[in-house]
Amino acid sequence: MYLENYVRDLAKSFYWQKLYSSSKTNNGIHIFENQTNFSGIQILFLYWLEVYHLLYTELSQKEWENLNEEVIKDNIRTDAFLYWRSKEQEHELYRIKQQEREYKAQNKKPQRGQVRQHQIFKGVPKK
Numbered sequence: 232m233y234l235e236n237y238v239r240d241l242a243k244s245f246y247w248q249k250l251y252s253s254s255k256t257n258n259g260i261h262i263f264e265n266q267t268n269f270s271g272i273q274i275l276f277l278y279w280l281e282v283y284h285l286l287y288t289e290l291s292q293k294e295w296e297n298l299n300e301e302v303i304k305d306n307i308r309t310d311a312f313l314y315w316r317s318k319e320q321e322h323e324l325y326r327i328k329q330q331e332r333e334y335k336a337q338n339k340k341p342q343r344g345q346v347r348q349h350q351i352f353k354g355v356p357k358k
Contacts, residue, residue: 235275239306242279248287251280282313 241247247262254260262280263273283303290298295316302308 234272236306238272238276239279239283242276243283243303247280248284251284286312 250260250262254262262277263269269277286298286303286309289295290300290303297315298312302312
């Protein structure tokens with residue numbers, strides 16, 4: 232647990248966030264000497280770099296009312312926020328799918344014998 236807290240503290244630091252952001256946009260910048268075959272600690276570090284990059288991006292865009300700098304600094308509050316955020320996204324996805332189902336139910340396919348009339352574009356009228 233101590234190792235993960237240390238990795239998380241490094242991952243949320245300005246230096247590593249800037250380096251990570253730069254490495255995503257510039258191909259010549261690498262975080263590690265090895266570019267493949269990452270160790271477990273390197274994978275853990277990359278995971279938390281991405282999580283904190285996402286959180287800082289959402290903080291700058293003011294996407295969530297309850298996300299602030301103090302939440303990001305505290306690992307327990309960050310974990311709680313990430314859990315709450317995932318539940319909110321699931322709820323939003325469910326709501327969108329429910330609306331799609333309702334829309335499809337309202338726009339039923341025509342019964343046999345019913346034909347929908349559509350205007351066909353025949354070009355610009357000649358003068």
